[in-house]
Amino acid sequence: MADDSGELKNALDEREALLHQSVADLRTANAAIERAQAAVKVAKKAAKIVRNAAKLRGFTLAILDEALKREGQGNAREQQAHEEERAFVFKALGLPVGLLHQSGDFDFGDPEKRDERYWGDEGYRRGVQGLDADLPEGIPPHFHQVFLLRHAAGADRLAWAQAERGLNPEMKGSGGGPTAAEIARRPEPAGDEADTEGDPLLAD
Numbered sequence: 001m002a003d004d005s006g007e008l009k010n011a012l013d014e015r016e017a018l019l020h021q022s023v024a025d026l027r028t029a030n031a032a033i034e035r036a037q038a039a040v041k042v043a044k045k046a047a048k049i050v051r052n053a054a055k056l057r058g059f060t061l062a063i064l065d066e067a068l069k070r071e072g073q074g075n076a077r078e079q080q081a082h083e084e085e086r087a088f089v090f091k092a093l094g095l096p097v098g099l100l101h102q103s104g105d106f107d108f109g110d111p112e113k114r115d116e117r118y119w120g121d122e123g124y125r126r127g128v129q130g131l132d133a134d135l136p137e138g139i140p141p142h143f144h145q146v147f148l149l150r151h152a153a154g155a156d157r158l159a160w161a162q163a164e165r166g167l168n169p170e171m172k173g174s175g176g177g178p179t180a181a182e183i184a185r186r187p188e189p190a191g192d193e194a195d196t197e198g199d200p201l202l203a204d
Contacts, residue, residue, distance in 0.1 A: 080118050084114075119147045124154040127155035127156075128158050133148060133152075
């Protein structure tokens with residue numbers, strides 16, 4: 001009987017030790033969650049100011065969010081094919097299409113034109129994002145020029161945008177619309193007061 005009591009006590013001691021270890025582990029995990037949530041709260045307050053500033057500049061946040069999402073998806077060729085089909089369908093049905101698609105019809109039967117447009121768009125994308133002008137892998141030699149020209153156009157556009165924001169003092173902006181300095185002088189609400197109603201990205 002004494003042996004049984006000793007074994008029971010040892011078992012209880014072991015279980016109590018496991019309990020204390022489990023509780024200590026949970027405290028550590030909960031503390032990490034609280035720190036992460038505090039960091040997220042700070043980031044959301046900062047994001048409210050940034051997103052509210054974008055709205056003051058006249059941009060639709062949903063469109064900006066879509067652009068950033070598409071930017072991170074890669075596979076520009078599939079995106080281009082999707083947009084071309086979308087523009088074709090909308091135009092055929094008499095629905096509004098973007099200004100970029102109003103200048104002409106897409107020729108789905110001419111892969112050469114489609115590829116030229118793709119490599120030109122790829123050059124512009126890299127230029128406007130501040131990426132280098134190195135020719136991408138797989139580009140055919142006869143599209144080198146269109147890639148480089150469109151890259152230069154994108155880089156010029158980026159420089160203009162930086163000038164408007166005061167990041168490139170060597171280059172003057174176009175003067176069209178408010179400059180970044182003018183926008184910065186507008187009073188912006190504090191983080192807790194920013195206009196983010198209906199903004200799903202900042203929902204608690």
